[in-house]
Structure formats: C-alpha cells, structure tokens
Amino acid sequence: MKQYTWGIIGPGKIANKFALALPLAGNAILKAVASRDITRAKTFADTHGGAQTYDSYKKLAADPSIDAVYIATPHSYHAEYGLLCLRHGKAVLCEKPMALNGAQVSEMIAASRLHHAFLMEAMWTCFLPLMQRITDMIDAGKIGKIKYIRADFGFLAPFQPTSRLFDLRLGGGSLLDIGIYPLFLCLHLLGRPDNIRAAGYLAPTGSDESCNALLTYNDGRSAVITSTLACQTSLTAEIAGTEGAIRIPSPWYKNDRFAYLRAGQPEETIVLEPMVNGFEYEIREVTRCLEAGLIESPSMSHAFSLTMSRTMDEIRRQIGVRYAVD
C-alpha cells in the first residue's frame, strides 16, 4: 500500500496539530516542512521526528518526492500557495477558509482541474465521527425534516492590529476564521440559503470583531450563525427537526458526543470513538481520495467550498468587510 508523503507550508500552531495526527492517520508521512524562517522549519521538523526543511515554499512545491501539501499559513496566502502547489501537480489540503473570496476559490478549483491535482478545504469538522453520525441520522429521518439550526463560535481575543485575527491584510475577522464552522454546519445540512441577513461589528482595522447571520430558505428552514472575537460563547450547536433534535455540547465543532432528543422519549447521549485530535479524519479522507484518483472529495467538494466562500462574500458585503483582493 502506497505511503503518501506530505509537505507542510506554514509550520505554526495548527500545522503542529496536523503533524501530530499525520502518523496516526495511516498511509501518511511527513516528508518536508517549509517556512521563510528556516529555524522555524527546523524546529518544527525536529519536533515531529525529522523531515526535509525548506526556506522557500517554491522549493517545497518543486520537490518531486512530495505527494500532498498541507497549507497552514494565514488565510491571505492560501490562494497563492495553493495555486503554486497545484501547478506542481501536488495534492493540496488547504486550511479553511480555502481562500479570501469566491473568486480566489474559483481560481484554485480551475487549477485543480487543469493540473488534475487534488484540492480540498481542511474543514476537518466535516470528517469527524460525530458529524458523520449526525448526518447519517438526519438522512435516516431520525429528527424528521430539519427546520432550524443554530451554532456559534466565539472567544475573547484582545484587539491587536497586527494579529492575524484582526489584520485585514492577513484575512482577519471572526467570520473567515471561526464563523466558517457554524456556516459549514448549516450549509452541510441545509444547502445554499435563499436569503442571507447579516450584521457585524468591525474592529478598528476593518475586520469583523463579531458577525451574526441569518440564513433562510424559501421552504421555511432557517439557521442562525454567530462568530465573535469579543467574548466566549457557548460553543454549542443545535439542529431541530419536526420529529426530534440533535444538540452538540461545547466544543461542538470537535466533540465526540451529542444529545439526541425525540418527542416523548428520554434524551439520549451518543458517545463516539476517542479521537487523536480530530485532524486524522480529514487526512484519511485525502488518502482515500488520492487512492481513488479523485481531484476532489465527495464529502467536501469543490462546489461546496465555493458555496461557503460565496456565502461569506455576501455576509462580508452586508457587514462591510472588504479585503484588498475583493
């Protein structure tokens, strides 16, 4: 069985989680790490049992021994480095958000098709056992027809103009960084909304400190999503249907348990298998897709990422967050 070799671009905190899960995901090994700061790359490689290090992303992208690249830079570089790797024929797992806006995502998808190179947004929550189980239960009619979804993701991040969370040039703002989790849940279960009504509050840098959005559907379904860097929210999600509900306690986006409620029956808590750190499932999905010769994941498709990005474009338009590339 082929071992897929991975390179990492942007060896930060999130890449560290990824590298911890990589050897436990099966058929995947860390082969190279690139950072413009070579010391950072070397420290990272040492921490994770050794790997080739590069002081340039181009060199990593050009390394013929690498099958797949995980891009974990600030959001504003996703498109550039994603395209770089795709053009070298690498499979790309790109941290969420795939890019800053729908136009960039479209360009990346086009490159994936042109070069027949795999491309997937690292929306890891999608592949967790919890999300798989919930999706199966909903498909099986366990909560009837979904009428309402609510999810939040908020924590307190003191304002710093140069922090990637707030710096507009780095794709700062709550929506792209954490609001994408509740957005994913809603779009995954409900599809593209017919209507969006959003309200946000902008930090002095012009990025969104907080963002609330109502997603509504012409058949009466609705969803409410919240993201904020101004306070700690409950990190819970609920999916309410005509015959039952699913409620995911904190932290909903990476939990291994949830509550299933059905009218007239006692609440049931469903506990799933223990996880490494949750990243292993998206890595396995990449392996599966590469083994099958696919250029996109059926579960986290190009079209889905484009819909997420375009929905965020519309939300940002309404709340007045504009990136230079828009």
Next chain:
Amino acid sequence: MKQYTWGIIGPGKIANKFALALPLAGNAILKAVASRDITRAKTFADTHGGAQTYDSYKKLAADPSIDAVYIATPHSYHAEYGLLCLRHGKAVLCEKPMALNGAQVSEMIAASRLHHAFLMEAMWTCFLPLMQRITDMIDAGKIGKIKYIRADFGFLAPFQPTSRLFDLRLGGGSLLDIGIYPLFLCLHLLGRPDNIRAAGYLAPTGSDESCNALLTYNDGRSAVITSTLACQTSLTAEIAGTEGAIRIPSPWYKNDRFAYLRAGQPEETIVLEPMVNGFEYEIREVTRCLEAGLIESPSMSHAFSLTMSRTMDEIRRQIGVRYAVD
C-alpha cells in the same frame, strides 16, 4: 394590610396558572372571573375555591369590589379589555404581549395615566429570582461588559388555521407569543437596539411560523433571538461578556438555576429558591406597586413595554406580518 381583590378576564390555561399562584403571592385574592361562556367561568371559579362569575367583561370591569384585573385573553383582545378596565380605574396586569402593536400599547399607557390606573405587562420572567439575580450580577460587573446575548423559544405546534397561535385575527405568530421572551431578555439587558435585521417564515394564515432577529448596537453588542412553532428548540439563553458568561439551561425563561462562567475558573451552578409556578413574583410586584400608589412598575415600565412592542412592529414589518390594526 390591604388584601387586593383580583378579577380574571379570559379563564384559559394561562389564567389557571395565574389563579394557582394568586393565593400564594400574599395580599391577593381571586374575586371574580368573566367569560362570554358563563359555564367556563363557573368551572374556573369552582376549581379555584369560588369567585363571582360574569358572562361579560364589562360587568367585571364595572364591579366596584375589584382592585385589579388580569387579562388573559388572546392577544388581539388585550387592548380592548385593558382599556375597558383602565377606564373603570382598575389596575391592569395584561398578558404579554401588552397589545398587537405600538399604537395600541401607547393608547393603553395614555389611559393608564389619564385614569391614574396601574398598568403592567405580565412579563413574568422579569420578576423571577433568576432574572433578578442575573441582573444584579451583571450590574455588579460579574461578566464584564455584555457583548452578546442569545436566546430561543420554539416548540412544535402543528398548523391549524383557527388556532390562536396561527390566526392573524387573534394576533397569531411565534414572535408575539413566544419570541417576546428572548426579546424581553435582550432589551432588558441591552436596551433598545440601534439596528434590527429579521427574517421569518409565514404560515398560510400570514402569521409567522418562525422568526429570527439580529439586534445590534452601535457599540458592538449584539443579540440573536429565535422563535418558532415549527420545532422544539433548546430553550436556552446565554449572556456573554468580556469577563464571563451566564448560561441558562432549558427552560431558560422559567428556570430556577443557571451557570456562571468566568475565565480560568470552574463553572458555577447557581440554584435559587423553589417557585410555585413563577407567576407569584409578578403578582407580588403588582401588590408592591399598588401599595406604593404607582401606575407603572419600575421594573417593567410603560416605556419598556412600548419599546418591546415597537421593536416587534419593526420585526414584523421586515418579515411581512401585518395585523388588521396595523
């Protein structure tokens, strides 16, 4: 100490709860019950230890032995019967919503002032020990500055065109019936919003089956409220501040316990005194106000009811729910 004598207009389910709490609220006794269906009035009076019965609201309003009237009819009659009682100088505790729109509420307030008769919206949640404690804690800075509030109230009510929940002529719709609870919480703690963005879904009768609204404030605070008759929601509320959060489990609007969270400290559950059914606190508030010779409650003021009603007017305008009196 004076015993305040109460009359009840509209002896239905909610009036039953009220009558159960009345003798336990102190200084309050049930004196009369009016229903256009005299049998209904008699049955109700019998259930609650006997009381004068009337087959007309006018007769009850004209009964000189009655100090205060509790109005528990469908929403669409609140203004008419409230005005009737105020004009007879009765103190009026009017079920929420006070009336169908801001114009009606204004008229009731004007009558209260003209006749120097007490008027209060029966927003009972406001007077519960939980709400008092939470308000005190927030005023004392226990969660810092509030940044975000979220609350929902939804249950599954199968559509019936003639049900008061759906019939536009009876003031049907989720917002006025149950959305007013989350709205109360937000306005109570945050004041009048600077901006409202709402989305709803209308039943075939034109009333709102569901309604979501974003309330935002120019200083960055925000609130999200949900009401729906299409599914059972979690019935939870959260209030998140810069230094902590308060989370109220189901059913948040009548609970006797809540969780207090502060960064770096273990979650604390605060349990309050046992309640009769929660209605006793609003009754005691009326007694206190009458003893003090007031025509409005400082805690649930005329101005507050008017703000709630006008906020609902704006939400209804946005979602397209229009009552005949609008």
